[in-house]
Amino acid sequence: MERLGKNHGxxxxxxxxxxxxxxxxxxxxxxxxxxxEVFGQQGEFHLFALHRCPPSTLNSQPxxxxxxxxGIHGDEPAGPLAGLSLLRENKWPANAELWFCPxxxxxxxxxxxxxxxDGKDLNRDYRxxxxxxxxxxxxxxxxxxxxxxxxxxxxxxxxxGFYLYEQNPDGKSSVAESIVGAVxxxxxxxxxxxxxxxPAKNGIIxxxxxxxxxxxxxxxxxxxxxxxxxxxxxxxxxxFPLSTRVEALVAGANAALAR
Ligand SMILES: [Zn+2]
Numbered sequence: 063m064e065r066l067g068k069n070h071g072x073x074x075x076x077x078x079x080x081x082x083x084x085x086x087x088x089x090x091x092x093x094x095x096x097x098x099e100v101f102g103q104q105g106e107f108h109l110f111a112l113h114r115c116p117p118s119t120l121n122s123q124p125x126x127x128x129x130x131x132x133g134i135h136g137d138e139p140a141g142p143l144a145g146l147s148l149l150r151e152n153k154w155p156a157n158a159e160l161w162f163c164p165x166x167x168x169x170x171x172x173x174x175x176x177x178x179x180d181g182k183d184l185n186r187d188y189r190x191x192x193x194x195x196x197x198x199x200x201x202x203x204x205x206x207x208x209x210x211x212x213x214x215x216x217x218x219x220x221x222x223g224f225y226l227y228e229q230n231p232d233g234k235s236s237v238a239e240s241i242v243g244a245v246x247x248x249x250x251x252x253x254x255x256x257x258x259x260x261p262a263k264n265g266i267i268x269x270x271x272x273x274x275x276x277x278x279x280x281x282x283x284x285x286x287x288x289x290x291x292x293x294x295x296x297x298x299x300x301x302f303p304l305s306t307r308v309e310a311l312v313a314g315a316n317a318a319l320a321r
Pocket of ligand 1: 138216217
């Protein structure tokens with residue numbers, strides 16, 4: 063598969079109409095029994111979270127609680143599109159209780175910019191909470207139960223292929239290899255030994271730094287410190303066609319969900 067070769071110094075690929083995508087996400091979620099809750103505001107946009115309980119016939123079984131996040135970086139359109147695709151496919155584990163925050167930075171998508179309208183990277187603000195968006199998101203997260211698994215869907219305009227971060231401090235059974243195995247059928251994997259200044263192997267980064275030692279926190283750090291003990295940040299390579307990146311994130315998410 064050929065790289066597009068157009069992302070130099072930033073993302074210069076396809077953009078999306080975030081209003082239309084968020085409308086489609088709301089429509090698909092309603093069709094499949096999700097409820098929607100507005101928890102914040104960014105300009106004219108509502109920030110909202112979706113939630114779905116397992117079917118009542120399965121209420122006697124212990125449920126798996128899964129949290130999905132997309133759309134925190136406005137120059138990474140594959141995430142919200144992958145979320146929409148997963149909603150439409152509706153192939154979640156039968157006993158899963160699901161939470162999905164599809165877009166924390168809608169104006170970022172309007173501007174095709176990573177940061178929020180004030181130029182802040184929301185995904186570095188989960189320690190100091192300087193932005194209204196992240197404060198609202200955390201207020202909402204604090205009202206939710208602990209999750210068994212989180213998935214954050216992103217893109218990286220510099221990467222040579224797909225890669226992921228695994229946060230697994232308790233050494234739980236890992237799905238990192240199965241995610242990579244599923245993605246490599248649809249998208250190249252970044253096999254670099256160093257990605258984003260961290261050691262990587264076969265497209266997998268297992269950061270061993272304690273988040274408490276980090277000056278800034280991504281959403282994933284907040285989650286691993288407060289809400290979940292296993293999670294994955296999936297990074298699709300922006301220098302490949304948007305449809306390939308969406309397919310990569312959907313395949314990776316489905317592999318993680320099938321664990
Ligand atoms: Zn990102």
